[in-house]
Amino acid sequence: MASKDRQRLLVDSLRRLVRRGAEAHLRRIVEKARSEDVASALTELPPRESHAVFAMLLADPERAAEVCAAWESSGLPELLGQFDAEELKPIFTELADDDAADILILLPEELRASILEALEDAESEPIEELLRYAEDTAGGIMSTDFFALDKELTAREAIVTLQENPDTEVVFYVYCVNEEGTLVGVLSLRQLLLVRPSTQLKEVMNSDVISVPVTMDQEEVAGIVARYDLLALPVVDEFNKLCGIVAVDDVIDVLREEATEDMMLMAGLGDTDAVLGTTAGAVRTRIPWLLAAVGGGLGAAFLIGSFEAQLAEAAILASFIPIVMGLGGNVGVQASTIVVRGIAMGQIDPSRAGQIMGAELRPAVVMALVCATVAGGAAFLIGGFDLRLAGAVATSLLTVMIFGATLGAAVPLISLRAGIDPAVATGPILTTSIDLIGVLLYFLIASAWLGL
Amino acid sequence: MASKDRQRLLVDSLRRLVRRGAEAHLRRIVEKARSEDVASALTELPPRESHAVFAMLLADPERAAEVCAAWESSGLPELLGQFDAEELKPIFTELADDDAADILILLPEELRASILEALEDAESEPIEELLRYAEDTAGGIMSTDFFALDKELTAREAIVTLQENPDTEVVFYVYCVNEEGTLVGVLSLRQLLLVRPSTQLKEVMNSDVISVPVTMDQEEVAGIVARYDLLALPVVDEFNKLCGIVAVDDVIDVLREEATEDMMLMAGLGDTDAVLGTTAGAVRTRIPWLLAAVGGGLGAAFLIGSFEAQLAEAAILASFIPIVMGLGGNVGVQASTIVVRGIAMGQIDPSRAGQIMGAELRPAVVMALVCATVAGGAAFLIGGFDLRLAGAVATSLLTVMIFGATLGAAVPLISLRAGIDPAVATGPILTTSIDLIGVLLYFLIASAWLGL
Numbered sequence: 001m002a003s004k005d006r007q008r009l010l011v012d013s014l015r016r017l018v019r020r021g022a023e024a025h026l027r028r029i030v031e032k033a034r035s036e037d038v039a040s041a042l043t044e045l046p047p048r049e050s051h052a053v054f055a056m057l058l059a060d061p062e063r064a065a066e067v068c069a070a071w072e073s074s075g076l077p078e079l080l081g082q083f084d085a086e087e088l089k090p091i092f093t094e095l096a097d098d099d100a101a102d103i104l105i106l107l108p109e110e111l112r113a114s115i116l117e118a119l120e121d122a123e124s125e126p127i128e129e130l131l132r133y134a135e136d137t138a139g140g141i142m143s144t145d146f147f148a149l150d151k152e153l154t155a156r157e158a159i160v161t162l163q164e165n166p167d168t169e170v171v172f173y174v175y176c177v178n179e180e181g182t183l184v185g186v187l188s189l190r191q192l193l194l195v196r197p198s199t200q201l202k203e204v205m206n207s208d209v210i211s212v213p214v215t216m217d218q219e220e221v222a223g224i225v226a227r228y229d230l231l232a233l234p235v236v237d238e239f240n241k242l243c244g245i246v247a248v249d250d251v252i253d254v255l256r257e258e259a260t261e262d263m264m265l266m267a268g269l270g271d272t273d274a275v276l277g278t279t280a281g282a283v284r285t286r287i288p289w290l291l292a293a294v295g296g297g298l299g300a301a302f303l304i305g306s307f308e309a310q311l312a313e314a315a316i317l318a319s320f321i322p323i324v325m326g327l328g329g330n331v332g333v334q335a336s337t338i339v340v341r342g343i344a345m346g347q348i349d350p351s352r353a354g355q356i357m358g359a360e361l362r363p364a365v366v367m368a369l370v371c372a373t374v375a376g377g378a379a380f381l382i383g384g385f386d387l388r389l390a391g392a393v394a395t396s397l398l399t400v401m402i403f404g405a406t407l408g409a410a411v412p413l414i415s416l417r418a419g420i421d422p423a424v425a426t427g428p429i430l431t432t433s434i435d436l437i438g439v440l441l442y443f444l445i446a447s448a449w450l451g452l
Numbered sequence: 453m454a455s456k457d458r459q460r461l462l463v464d465s466l467r468r469l470v471r472r473g474a475e476a477h478l479r480r481i482v483e484k485a486r487s488e489d490v491a492s493a494l495t496e497l498p499p500r501e502s503h504a505v506f507a508m509l510l511a512d513p514e515r516a517a518e519v520c521a522a523w524e525s526s527g528l529p530e531l532l533g534q535f536d537a538e539e540l541k542p543i544f545t546e547l548a549d550d551d552a553a554d555i556l557i558l559l560p561e562e563l564r565a566s567i568l569e570a571l572e573d574a575e576s577e578p579i580e581e582l583l584r585y586a587e588d589t590a591g592g593i594m595s596t597d598f599f600a601l602d603k604e605l606t607a608r609e610a611i612v613t614l615q616e617n618p619d620t621e622v623v624f625y626v627y628c629v630n631e632e633g634t635l636v637g638v639l640s641l642r643q644l645l646l647v648r649p650s651t652q653l654k655e656v657m658n659s660d661v662i663s664v665p666v667t668m669d670q671e672e673v674a675g676i677v678a679r680y681d682l683l684a685l686p687v688v689d690e691f692n693k694l695c696g697i698v699a700v701d702d703v704i705d706v707l708r709e710e711a712t713e714d715m716m717l718m719a720g721l722g723d724t725d726a727v728l729g730t731t732a733g734a735v736r737t738r739i740p741w742l743l744a745a746v747g748g749g750l751g752a753a754f755l756i757g758s759f760e761a762q763l764a765e766a767a768i769l770a771s772f773i774p775i776v777m778g779l780g781g782n783v784g785v786q787a788s789t790i791v792v793r794g795i796a797m798g799q800i801d802p803s804r805a806g807q808i809m810g811a812e813l814r815p816a817v818v819m820a821l822v823c824a825t826v827a828g829g830a831a832f833l834i835g836g837f838d839l840r841l842a843g844a845v846a847t848s849l850l851t852v853m854i855f856g857a858t859l860g861a862a863v864p865l866i867s868l869r870a871g872i873d874p875a876v877a878t879g880p881i882l883t884t885s886i887d888l889i890g891v892l893l894y895f896l897i898a899s900a901w902l903g904l
Contacts, residue, residue, distance in 0.1 A: 259711030297775025323749025
């Protein structure tokens with residue numbers, strides 16, 4: 001892609017210029033590039049070089065702040081951690097409050113404290129206020145840099161105010177408040193242009209504003225923005241006082257993060273966003289799930305060991321362990337993925353547990369019947385036309401698949417009620433449980449059929 | 453949640469009023485509700501009742517069109533399919549071109565043709581133009597209802613034009629074109645308010661516009677909007693002529709769909725968006741993957757059967773089938789999820805295959821060593837202090853886990869080069885392959901250790 005080529009070119013130029021120490025040339029290149037591209041170029045450079053580029057960038061704090069705000073992947077805390085509070089202060093003076101808070105939360109506590117210390121009170125106070133909200137709530141992702149006007153103003157006065165404050169972040173909607181700062185209405189910038197200049201805002205504003213409380217979970221906030229196609233969503237405190245706005249670009253980040261997080265958790269990758277992180281980091285987040293699977297596998301070994309007598313009589317029993325385990329796991333993953341994603345997308349109402357279980361179990365029974373028939377038939381052929389073996393394979397596959405689907409659909413619903421993220425509880429833990437119980441069911445059923 | 457309660461209330465009111473045939477009352481309720489809420493209420497009603505409500509809605513085509521445009525989940529084609537072209541025509545007259553095209557593509561071919569036939573040429577032509585673009589490209593998701601102005605206009609003239617066209621879709625940016633309709637610049641509505649009225653657009657516009665070709669894949673389009681925090685992205689043809697815009701709310705839909713699709717595909721759920729669909733539909737999309745797993749499982753049964761002599765001598769070998777299969781699969785799923793998601797999020801550059809494989813294999817080797825040590829130790833205890841059995845379990849676990857991680861990381865990269873969606877190729881096919889080869893490796897290694 002053209003954009004990827006441009007990116008590669010930028011990385012190469014930065015490397016070359018920083019090695020040559022060509023500061024003026026480098027700054028010109030950075031000025032012409034987009035902040036997002038500079039940010040991702042910096043993540044691709046080796047630490048020493050990205051440090052050198054960023055040190056040059058610090059001479060232009062506004063630009064450096066833009067680059068920090070545009071930073072998308074990991075690596076920013078490591079980069080900033082190489083500088084001290086006095087060097088970083090000008091950046092945080094330039095940053096919007098919400099971006100400043102988002103970055104500070106990632107920094108080591110000591111550096112964070114000394115940066116806040118270094119800032120003027122008027123600058124640090126709104127940031128510290130934002131830091132008090134939990135990271136994954138409306139308060140944690142909102143910007144306090146919004147545009148609210150007294151509902152008594154006229155359209156003309158509103159436009160003048162807008163023109164006098166060119167530094168406020170991009171404005172999509174004009175929020176109207178009363179004298180107490182309570183949110184009472186909204187109108188679009190477009191509407192402001194369409195009415196007579198003498199019209200008061202309260203005459204034209206839409207007073208049915210969708211707003212969310214500061215404490216609402218960010219996933220729910222994102223769901224509302226997506227559902228109602230909003231460009232920004234006002235955030236209010238318990239007295240309906242306007243505290244901030246969540247803009248659509250922050251919501252996009254939330255949606256991508258949450259989808260990634262769910263996928264990672266369901267694959268047993270831990271709650272991390274590092275796609276190409278360090279080896280130690282990868283091992284640390286993944287090994288707990290694998291050790292749990294080792295535990296499950298050893299449990300299965302122990303179970304199978306207790307059927308050693310039966311196996312000695314009919315070694316062929318071992319042959320069908322993989323099919324029973326594999327299909328139980330597959331059906332479980334299908335059911336749990338549907339339920340986890342359905343909840344996340346708001347397409348499933350978790351309070352209707354009965355309906356969901358029904359919708360998952362009906363196809364599971366049909367599929368289990370089909371697979372059991374096929375596998376039973378094959379077992380009949382493989383096992384030397386032994387009808388009892390075929391019956392054992394077919395009925396245990398049927399049982400384990402239905403059990404797998406039930407557990408797969410139920411675990412996310414139960415964990416949601418217990419206040420646990422459904423994506424955490426499913427994934428490897430689910431498949432390991434299905435494996436373990438599946439193996440037990442298989443040997444019990446097979447022993448009964450074969451009279452062992 | 454309050455919004456869920458309101459939703460439930462709306463569903464209940466609609467049901468009650470439609471049963472009573474209280475048309476006037478029902479229409480008042482619908483008028484006061486948001487289109488998005490009416491749309492999801494209709495999906496919750498039984499077919500006969502949603503048909504009756506929608507029939508009443510048809511008396512107000514503008515409202516009916518809003519409800520259709522706000523429709524999010526499945527069920528709209530089934531609902532509209534109950535009406536004929538003449539009844540539906542007023543809705544399609546009201547709908548924006550891109551929404552009309554999006555809905556038409558879902559309808560049965562015959563109904564689609566007769567609706568297009570029923571519309572005036574001026575209305576149907578732009579829709580038919582949109583229908584020609586592939587659904588999942590920039591052209592397929594763009595709106596043709598954008599605002600482009602001649603770059604020679606002054607700010608005052610631009611504002612007047614804006615005021616004279618109050619029906620154009622919400623405007624975020626004003627796109628500037630030259631006399632050939634070529635995109636030459638962009639400025640925000642806000643900037644238009646800030647400049648002197650006599651300023652020409654070309655003096656203030658930003659001529660470094662990000663635009664995309666009509667043929668670009670929608671995922672890539674969404675990635676650009678997310679990366680550069682845009683509210684809308686202009687779409688151009690091969691001559692850089694402005695054809696349409698992709699708005700951020702359509703991008704949000706794409707991001708959610710794509711994440712869902714990847715999760716579904718990786719779980720072997722087929723390319724469907726129906727979370728709570730029919731039993732037949734669920735069986736149809738899921739059974740192919742399960743039958744593939746049955747095939748893999750029977751292959752494993754056949755393989756194990758060929759080691760019957762070894763199993764007869766050492767039945768304990770069967771005990772460790774689950775741990776070898778389970779961990780090979782888990783490691784493979786971890787590696788493939790990281791790579792698939794990393795590609796989708798643009799955090800991994802698939803052309804750097806070596807770097808990606810290295811980043812996945814290094815932790816895999818460490819984790820395999822840890823798990824092999826633990827499992828080998830446990831096998832030593834379970835197997836009656838047999839060092840050879842412990843060695844067999846440890847080395848086969850080590851081999852299968854490293855093999856699983858290699859396959860897991862490589863398959864999405866290879867399938868991307870082969871032009872296959874990486875999410876399709878991973879999932880059940882991957883785990884089934886790892887199972888099959890894992891079982892074979894285990895028996896080969898174990899036979900060697902035990903001298904069988």
